[in-house]
Amino acid sequence: MGLVIVLAVFLIAGVTVLANAIDLTVRTIYRYTDYFTYVLPQQQFREVPEPQRVIVESDPRVERTMEGAFFLCNIKTVMGRLPFVVLGVPDDDRDYLMQRMGTTLVAGRLPAEGMPEAVLSEPMVENKKLKIGDNVVSPTEQGGMATAAPIPVKLVGILKGPVWVGFTSRSFCTRYFLLNPRCTLYTWKDNSQRDTLNRSMMPVSDKSKGKLSPTEVQVLSKENLITEVRDSLESLYMIMGVVTSAVIFAITLMSGMLANIYFTQRLSEFGVLAAIGYSRPKLIGRVLAETALLNIAGWIVGAASTALLMRFLGESVFRARGLFLDPFDLDAYAHTIPVPICITLFSVGTITYRLLKLDPVTIIERR
């Protein structure tokens, strides 16, 4: 029975860790949204209209606004190629953002003004299997129009830090990536204000005074990103919920039956204990304690083996394929908590019924 619990916990936690890895991967790749937010013009504009920019600049919680441009490069993930922004901002804004994100140059140099050069974070370099001097994007880049570049852009430096980020010069972007819109970036003075500031920057269609307009701009904040990812994964989570429930139901029935078989094997033990004066609540308590202990031990072993295996798989298999998984994902293990609870309740419930009906004389008078 213990092994069944271990396997059930392993199955549910493992599948949930892998499913949550999609969400984690997107949040890891786009983690720069922890440090700044993009405001992009809608399609009819080349840049964020001045009145909209003023709204952003005038918010007292905003620390700094920056005018940027960008081109896109591909990042390989298990969901396919995802476009990733290589940001072109003036040098002082770039230095400010790098400092804000705790990012430093560890190899090569920063891009020269107006040159087809870029620097990328270490994980991006690994993901794209680049070395300094290779092309970050080129006219023959796979991935469609979005990531096509009119001329090859060379990797001139590698960044190290907690965030995936890429920089080029703004003048290079504005000269060569004519179709890409310009963007406005803003940062906040106090990290605790990030969420409230981002929420207040959400465009609203009722033309409220002092609010951004959805017909003119869109805001790419951390909250938006998470909402979009979770919306797109909603069906997957629903399927997982059904599968998890079915697994828990089946495992509960199976383990309950195993517990009852085990109880039958020990019937003489319970019969003699009842005969010598153990009360039914005490016997039920004994069953409950044993079952709960077995379930808790099974859960711990299952959770530990899942964490170990997921850690191994994450490092050796999935990371190279652009999938980040958290072997200690608490949400995944929370999904497995009903396993020991349901099994304990079902097993103890059915055995309690049998114990209440148990006549010790039928056990002790067997000859």
Place this chain on the structure above:
Amino acid sequence: MHDTLSCENLTLAYRDGERTTYALRDVSMSLPPGKFYGIMGPSGSGKSSLLYLLSGLKRPTEGKVALGELAISHLPDPELMRLRRTRFGFVFQQPFLLTYLTALENIVVAAPQPSAAARQKAQELLESLGLATMAHKLPSQLSGGERQRVAVARALINEPEILFADEPTAALDQTNGHRVIEALAAWRTKGTVIVVTHDAGMLTGADEILSLRDGQRVEN
């Protein structure tokens, strides 16, 4: 001083459709404390049923069982359990030892608390029954006679007022049977001993022998 165990018009009947079978019919007796009683009779005479009724393991169809003034046949289940746990001791035909516990632990299981004092007492009981070296052995490592003596020690751990034994020697050879009976009989100095057996040879030391036939008491 302990109480007298008595029963009046004790009847135990089983109904099978229209037919009623009597395991016991109108049995009355009084068993003053401090004696070794033997209950004898052929197979099916109702001797085990009488033991179960006297010890509160079964409830009579009619009549009553009393320990002093306490009508135990009418006690609610929890109180009856408590009575069996604190004032009675049991030895059955089979030792029914818990296979995963040592001899010592099997005895402590019957103690009110698994305390150090209970373990000490269990060790003393094992010594008095000639099993001092067997304390830490599992039941599977003991002989049939040793297992049954461990069961006797388990019955004695709570210093019962009344020690009930149902065919305790049935599965043993003569030598081991006598050793078990001797261990049981020795308890009469501290309480009452009631032994059910079909083997008259085991009751040579009994203070009183009660005979049953066809569910009724008969003269010896």
